[in-house]
Amino acid sequence: MPLILAVAPPPNVHVRYHALIPSAGTGTRAGTAGPKQYEKLAGRLLVQHTLEAFTRLGRIASVLVVVAPGDERMPTGPGWRVSACGGATRAASVANGLAELKAQGAGDDDWVLVHDAARCLVTPGQIDRLIDACGADAVGGLLAQPLADTLKQEEGGRVAQTLPRERKWLAQTPQMFRLALLQRALAQAGDAVTDEASAIEAIGLKPLLVAGSAQNFKVTWPEDFALAEAVIRSRTR
Template sequence: MTIAAVVTAAGRGTRLGSATPKALVPVAGRPLVAHALDRIAPLASLIVVTAVAEDIDAFVDAVEGRADVVAGGDSRQASVWAGLTALGARGLQPSDVVLVHDAARAFMPTSAMREAIAAVEGGADAAIPVIPVVDTLVTAPRVDDSYGAPVDRDQVRAVQTPQVFRASALVAAHEAAAGREATDDATLVRDLGLRVVATEGHPWGLKVTHAGDLALAAFIAANS
């Protein structure tokens, strides 16, 4: 059984305020996508990075020979499908395991990835790392901007990546989506009635989104 990975890195990084695609933004002297591969490459023997089409050459340099690079799509879902298609051309089999990871979560520890992989190897169709929510949560404000209703944070979790799948489940979920967009791949797999389990995530699996996140990312890079 092969363990493969799709690392999505086709985001523009608009909220980060960078003229460079987010996955190429340097942290501790190296692009985010290189840090992501540091942690995922020990686990996956086949890796595809989906990149901003106009910057393919820069991405090829950034991955340091550890992954194939293909152009991503107009959405994250389309990018994942492009990555799956590339893995299929490399011999991906239905029984293989596929990690779908965001380059923006470059510092997710390998130990958390291993736990999710083990859950799929143990029989789940998908495994999703999650962490508790520490903020007070409310529903969206009403039309008049009045305070929303409280949400019991013990009943919710924040979802991280890599999400891990049996290859057959992930491919079937994308084929069944038929253009319907979802915020993550686990939603598509769950919609098929397949078994999706939660595993323990890690605070260092944060998603680099805003400029302020880069300072924390640099701290993690220096201490992991």
């Protein structure tokens, strides 16, 4: 597999920041009747909380939401566009979204911040922190949290061994990489990767880890909805 080098553009090249929100999944683990991004949280759709964090940032040039073909439930708004180009996997949805961004005028050197639709508690401040940390980096990076819990490896429903937690981080989103670099990395890595950083790592590059927040969790399980709603309501008091 040929090595892809990450090279920052010359300082006089103007680059923009685009948000890409893959939202084509069904969220089967959440126990909801339909896709979890359309569940109500504090009176609004879960995905609307996600989108608000990005549309409040003036430095984000565009926000693209990728939904499954035929999905007409995604709300429209003045700050984002919706494209029904979702694929069978997250990697396919992101790859299709990158192609759509490029077709709409995004440049190869522009930054793309890929963010899980179900991470509805991300804040503009956290997004700003990622941009500030990675904007001058040749590779890019991601929000993440150092692992705080003891980590167990399972075998047959029982603990097989305890793994050291030192230098281990929980990957979050956004994950921020240049458009053309991420396109090439995903094309080489294929659909098996579960996040963009994994594709970048697979071509020999090392994404930057930027401290995120424990509140930036992905709504995955049924009990996560009540926790997310409590956090949202605590922010509006």
